[in-house]
Amino acid sequence: MLVKLKVNGELRSADVPPETTLLKMLREDLGLTGAKLGCDVGDCGTCTVIVDGESVNSCLMLAAKANGRDVTTIEGLATSAELHPLQKSFEELGALQCGFCGPGMLMSAKNLLEKNPEPTVFEIRDALSGNLCRCTGYSKIIEAIQDAGRAMSASAT
Numbered sequence: 001m002l003v004k005l006k007v008n009g010e011l012r013s014a015d016v017p018p019e020t021t022l023l024k025m026l027r028e029d030l031g032l033t034g035a036k037l038g039c040d041v042g043d044c045g046t047c048t049v050i051v052d053g054e055s056v057n058s059c060l061m062l063a064a065k066a067n068g069r070d071v072t073t074i075e076g077l078a079t080s081a082e083l084h085p086l087q088k089s090f091e092e093l094g095a096l097q098c099g100f101c102g103p104g105m106l107m108s109a110k111n112l113l114e115k116n117p118e119p120t121v122f123e124i125r126d127a128l129s130g131n132l133c134r135c136t137g138y139s140k141i142i143e144a145i146q147d148a149g150r151a152m153s154a155s156a157t
């Protein structure tokens with residue numbers, strides 16, 4: 001079936017079998033390999049992307065269900081001119097180690113900050129509850145998200 005999406009502001013399409021997940025379509029048909037395949041069952045969050053303003057596990061969503069919708073992946077986070085404030089804060093504060101969880105963490109964090117620019121630690125933990133990290137212990141990640149939120153609020157005023 002032909003699936004058409006708006007991905008990172010660009011119209012993209014692919015002819016895929018009906019059982020194809022959004023993650024598989026992004027990675028294998030559209031060449032967007034930033035979202036990672038971890039558990040493939042909705043437990044780890046490495047595949048997180050934003051669909052119509054909501055974080056989703058793209059390993060659990062059929063590509064067909066995303067037809068006609070607006071999808072943002074990690075490739076759409078930075079502009080050609082500069083990194084997103086979240087990417088800057090994660091880098092500056094050393095919030096990632098192996099980085100495998102990074103794309104999913106960043107997309108969940110972006111979705112949170114767009115709705116709530118100055119979240120509490122509890123709200124950040126809640127927003128990241130579907131994103132597992134095996135390396136960092138989460139403290140630096142939470143600090144980086146708060147730092148990015150402050151930077152985004154300051155640049156908006």
Ligand code: FES
Nearest residue numbers: 038039040045059
């Ligand atoms: Fe999708 Fe783990 S790969 S939640």
Ligand code: FES
Nearest residue numbers: 097098133134135
């Ligand atoms: Fe390794 Fe998060 S930095 S899984």
